[in-house]
Amino acid sequence: MTVQEPRTRIQRKNHLAILDAALEVFSRQGFGAATLDQIAAEAGMSKPNLLYYFKSKEAIHLTLLSQLMDIWLDPLREIRADGDPVEEILGYVRRKLQMSREMPRESRLFAHEIVQGAPHMRPELESVLRPLVDAKATVIGDWAEAGRIAPVDPHHLIFSIWSLTQHYADFDVQVRAVLGDGRDPFAEAEEHLDRLFRRMLAP
Amino acid sequence: MTVQEPRTRIQRKNHLAILDAALEVFSRQGFGAATLDQIAAEAGMSKPNLLYYFKSKEAIHLTLLSQLMDIWLDPLREIRADGDPVEEILGYVRRKLQMSREMPRESRLFAHEIVQGAPHMRPELESVLRPLVDAKATVIGDWAEAGRIAPVDPHHLIFSIWSLTQHYADFDVQVRAVLGDGRDPFAEAEEHLDRLFRRMLAP
DNA sequence: GGAATTTCTGACCGTCCGGTCAGGATCGAC
DNA sequence: GTCGATCCTGACCGGACGGTCAGAAATTCC
Structure with a gap:
């Protein structure tokens, strides 16, 4: 800037x-x-x-990416250790899916960056993303150990939430090509993912 | 060519x-x-x-993409209506994850194309991908109606399989940045996804 | 209303891009 | 070994790219 x-x-x-x-x-x-x-x-x-x-062109790009990282992780930050485990995780899924619906451009910008090997974001992945994920993974791991959700690898659970929700933004064209006209991918996704995660997490 | x-x-x-x-x-x-x-x-x-x-540059790209579509859909074609429902779907998940591991370049090529709105593949999405997905969705839908797997939207189940498996190829950098060194993302993913889909599909 | 500052533009520069071309090197068939 | 077909190269072209610059236009401040 x-x-x-x-x-x-x-x-x-x-x-x-x-x-x-x-x-x-x-x-x-x-x-x-x-x-x-x-x-x-x-x-x-x-x-x-x-x-x-x-x-420069690069300066614009870097400004966008640095703003993005914060926005992107906010829904994860909201997970509370003292809430109801299933509802906390489902709330996260819902917030993340809502971001895919309302901010598909941001999602695709992020996807581009990561698919290309994160040439501009690698340091932040280590310094910002990883510690936050580790912290929340610990919370989820504790829930699993206490038997409040089914046994699960917390890191991979988080990856699953990312991939399942971002898919509807990043692969929007494919989703719509397969589903055809007259359907609301995001409304259907919300129901589908709700069912999926409830089944997956039920103790 | x-x-x-x-x-x-x-x-x-x-x-x-x-x-x-x-x-x-x-x-x-x-x-x-x-x-x-x-x-x-x-x-x-x-x-x-x-x-x-x-x-031309475009000719190379188109050759790659047309070869890719077939390879990409082969694992889906293998789903048999007369097999055991859960094992058929889990086999598909396993084959798809193996493709992410062994052909990450192909996965990323596909991801680039779709994220950008499928400028070169849109027609094939409609003419090749969609009919195949519809056919397999019918099979899965029948399984669900017969109570042989839990109720599920078949199209979104397929989307889930795509996103969960391709994530480990397309977002490899992020996965490794979060997990840290000395771990095998794909081995962990196989176990995680196996558990996830067994829970999700159990009637 | 006029000076100082901020905002904006057209013309331009060096570089790199996709692609062409004339002709030279290499190969395979006889 | 020679001859035609295939394979390969250096030099080159027009256009688009990221970025610069001198100065004009607009805005702000007194």
């Missing part, structure tokens, strides 16, 4: 416009295939003006 | 070398971000020579 804390009204507006346009383009095409001209056009400004606000 | 059925020994060798190199590069970077120079270098030949065998 060129400017750390946008001061003027115009700066705030254009920063947002650029980041939104970049999210649109990066999530559709990936970082490498996206072009500054596309982003500039999507944001309704000229390329040099775009580069007045962000010093 | 320039040559429909490679005749000479050299043609066969170079075709394979190019397709393997292209799979490597496309699966890492996606179609748009990959370059012919990278593919040529990976295949150990010059760019003009590469273009002697395939008439």
